[in-house]
Amino acid sequence: MNTITTDNKSLQQRLKALKEEKNAVILAHYYQEPDIQEVADFIGDSLELAKKAAQTSADIIVFAGVHFMAETAKILNPSKKVLLPDLNAGCSLAESCPPDAFQNIKSEYPDHVVVTYINCSAEIKAMSDLVCTSSNAEKIINSIPEEKEIIFAPDKNLGRYLIEKTGRNMLLWDGACIVHEAFSLDKLLELYKEHPSAMIIAHPESEDHILKTANYIGSTSGMLNFVKNSDHDTFIVATEAGILHQMQKDVPHKTLIPAPAKEDNTCACSECAFMKMNTLQKLYNCLEKETPEILLEESLMKKAHLPIQRMLEI
Structure with a gap:
């Protein structure tokens, strides 16, 4: 675990x-650096953070996460100032779904209900009927009448997992998160041989071959709860390694x-370079100077708010 310096x-x-x-x-999202998590008023996954953003009475929201999350906070709080420590903190999954290309698919299948995973841009949310998170995706899909066809975007891995869970035949956008596609099955199986009593837990954004090895599949908060409530004492965790800070605090x-990545890197795990662009110093600077600020057109915010509001109601 990372230590927090005196500075x-x-x-x-x-x-x-x-x-x-x-x-x-x-x-702050669970994937942020530990020193950022320690100073946050609230730490959560996408669904919890969306709810918290909708409920806050603060004048300024500083979002220690990535761009689409800060956009979501702004959509839910159009009159508040929303800051993101580093505007370049993007998301490979969100960027895999350009609005123009997505509009073409929508036009091709005009009668389909459009469900988008919250990990997408404000423009994509504005084209959606419903937004979901990994915590509530199954519930959202099951809320749609069976006679309705569905387009699901942008995460094909989460989409495949939902097809299996719900039995719905959905049209999937071909997008993915590079962090969750970085896990090595061979290395994971080798690691499991070293720890045969371990339970493997995975995020549904992971590829199918990783999910097939998992004892539990769930959202970030789902994994945290599973580890807290399980009688087992050893876990191999297949999601962004930032979750380990809070998880270890919960179960010292x-x-x-951490599940091993295909590439050799300093932590031998899968880290999101975008999430790690935020630093404690950038967090301080952005609040002190009240910039960079997330600014969106009012008409776009209104359109994008509807599918998020429907999700929160469900």
Whole structure:
């Protein structure tokens, strides 16, 4: 686990004081660096963060996550100032679904209900009938009348998993998250041989061959709850390695092993370079200067709000 330096602790204290002074709230995704998670008012997965963003009374929302998450917070709070520490913190999955190309598919299948995973741009949300997260995707799909055909975008791996779970034959957009496609099956099986009593837990954005090995498949918060409530003491975790910080805090007595990536890297796990673009210093700077700010056209926010609101109602 990463340690938090003395300098970072000092910066965290200054950040907390600045937050109070400006009536700001910091929302952080589980995949953020530990020192950012430690200073956040709320840490969660996409669904929890969307709900928290909708409920906040703060004047300023600082979103320690990636671009589409900050956009979602702005859509739910059009009158509030929403800041993102680094505007370049994008998402490979969101970028795999360009609005023009998606509009062509929509036009080709005009009678299909369009369900989009929250990991997409505001423009794609505005073209959707319903938005979902990995926590509630199955529930959202099951809420659609069986006679209705469905387009699901942008994550094909989550889409395939949902087809299997719900029995619905959906038209899938060919998009994926590079982090969840980076897991090596061969290395995972080798690791499992070393830890035969371990349970493998995986995020449904992972490829099918990884999901087939898993004892549990679920959203980020689902995995956290599973590990907390399980009698097992060793887990191999197939999702972005940032989750291990909160998970280890929840279960300090259990052994958590990140699932290995295909590429050799410093942590031998799968990390999201976009998520890691945010730093504690950038977080402080962005709140102090109140920039970079997420700005969206009012008409776009109204269109994108509808499918998110339908999701929250369901």
